[in-house]
Amino acid sequence: MDIGPSAYARCELCPRRCGARRLEGMPGLCGATATLRAARSALHHWEEPPISGEGGSGAIFFSGCPLRCVFCQNHEISQEGFGLEVSASRLARMMLELQERGALNINLVTALHFVPHVREAIGLAREAGLALPIVCNTSGYERPELVDELSDLVDVWLTDFKYASPGLAARLSAARDYPEVAAAALRQMLGALRAHGGRRLAEDGSMQAGIIVRHLVLPGEVADSCAVLDLVWELCGNEVDLSVMNQYTPNSRCLAKGGDLARALTDEEYEEVLDHADDLGFEQLWWQQGGTVSESFVPAFDATGVDGPDLGDTRR
Ligand code: SF4
Numbered sequence: 001m002d003i004g005p006s007a008y009a010r011c012e013l014c015p016r017r018c019g020a021r022r023l024e025g026m027p028g029l030c031g032a033t034a035t036l037r038a039a040r041s042a043l044h045h046w047e048e049p050p051i052s053g054e055g056g057s058g059a060i061f062f063s064g065c066p067l068r069c070v071f072c073q074n075h076e077i078s079q080e081g082f083g084l085e086v087s088a089s090r091l092a093r094m095m096l097e098l099q100e101r102g103a104l105n106i107n108l109v110t111a112l113h114f115v116p117h118v119r120e121a122i123g124l125a126r127e128a129g130l131a132l133p134i135v136c137n138t139s140g141y142e143r144p145e146l147v148d149e150l151s152d153l154v155d156v157w158l159t160d161f162k163y164a165s166p167g168l169a170a171r172l173s174a175a176r177d178y179p180e181v182a183a184a185a186l187r188q189m190l191g192a193l194r195a196h197g198g199r200r201l202a203e204d205g206s207m208q209a210g211i212i213v214r215h216l217v218l219p220g221e222v223a224d225s226c227a228v229l230d231l232v233w234e235l236c237g238n239e240v241d242l243s244v245m246n247q248y249t250p251n252s253r254c255l256a257k258g259g260d261l262a263r264a265l266t267d268e269e270y271e272e273v274l275d276h277a278d279d280l281g282f283e284q285l286w287w288q289q290g291g292t293v294s295e296s297f298v299p300a301f302d303a304t305g306v307d308g309p310d311l312g313d314t315r316r
Contacts, residue, residue: 001145005116008034014066014113015143015181028113030066036117037063037083039076041094041305043103048243048286050207051105051135051158058103058132060094061301062111067139069162069173071218071254071261073247076301078110084303088117089310092124097305099132104206105156107135112142115150122153124311133208140182141175147185151192157211159189164227172218183231186213190236198239211240212286217273218248220260225273233280241284244277246270 007013008022020028027033043056051057061074063083076082086094095106106125111118122134133155140160147157161182163169169178189211193199199210213232217225225244232242246265254261270287277285 001143001149003115003119003146003149005034007116011113013115013143013146015141015175015177016066027064028066029068030064030113031079031081032064032113035085036088036091036114037081038086038091038094038306039063039083039301039303040299041098042299043098043101044107044299047107047158048212048241050201050205050210050241051107051156051212053104053204053206055102055104057105057107057135058095058098058101059107059109059137059299060091060098060111061109061299062114064113065110065139066113067141067173067175067178069139070257071172071248071251073249073251074110074301075251075253082301084306086306087310088120089124089312090308091117091121092128092130093309093311093313094305095121095125095130095132096128096311097308099130103132105133105135106130107137107158109137110139111136112138112146112150115146119150119153128311133206135207140185141173141178142181142185144184144188147188147192151188151195154192155209156207157189157193158214159186159211160214160216161186161228161232162216163224164231165224168221168224179231183235186211186232186235190239193239199241211236212243213240214243214245215273216245216248217265217270218261219263219265219269222269222272226276229273229277229280229282233282238281238283241286242277242282243286244270244273244288246288 022034044059065078135156170176
């Protein structure tokens with residue numbers, strides 16, 4: 001699979017394979033042209049403990065997303081296009097700046113529709129002294145071939161597994177093939193992890209290599225959540241960490257539509273899914289404490305840390 005700059009000519013980087021001529025300025029279904037755009041680069045403290053630790057994760061949020069879920073909490077950047085134009089060299093410098101600030105890793109949030117730029121930037125940053133693990137924070141809706149191409153670049157896969165039901169995936173993300181695509185991608189991630197020696201933590205507990213599968217429990221969809229956990233268990237068992245999340249927050253679109261998606265998750269629904277994870281035997285299990293319907297996990301998208309010098313610049 002071509003993941004160089006020419007991949008933007010008729011883009012098939014993600015499972016949508018929409019063929020957008022991004023080099024000619026045409027946006028794909030993800031909303032992105034061949035111009036790299038990012039919305040925030042900062043220390044982030046709300047990921048799982050092996051990712052955020054004490055120091056924080058060096059999170060870089062990109063603009064656009066191939067999945068476009070109706071309940072997206074990051075809709076300003078994923079669907080409304082907020083972000084500043086940056087070069088691969090600036091992106092590399094952003095990674096080094098995060099390292100200087102004490103980040104435990106470089107956490108690329110929904111980045112792979114820009115994979116040609118991202119690959120170049122990681123290479124430039126490594127040459128310039130980047131020593132941190134690379135975390136690929138993804139919706140799980142990735143082509144397995146792309147995961148394979150990235151197996152030497154990505155150290156930690158922080159991947160969602162959103163739905164087991166094709167019907168639910170079609171209704172909420174217009175992606176009926178999500179369950180089969182996410183399963184194939186996860187299988188590929190696990191193969192890559194095994195080839196690199198499996199899960200590895202540093203002495204401080206920060207993850208140096210591994211897979212964390214995240215699942216956000218949706219109100220009214222406990223049965224599908226349990227089916228997702230069954231699938232993940234069947235595919236990976238205890239070779240992955242499982243993170244079951246309760247932070248669902250209805251956005252204005254969901255509030256307007258009404259129904260279960262207009263409300264928060266109940267404690268009972270969340271407990272039922274956590275009990276199922278326990279029953280299956282997940283040992284590295286992360287869960288969230290405290291109430292739901294809080295936007296505290298969603299950072300401000302105000303271009304913090306995005307604008308600045310390129311790698312070659314001496315200005316600070
Ligand atoms: S990454 Fe964007 S442009 Fe490329 S195939 Fe996917 S949706 Fe289309």
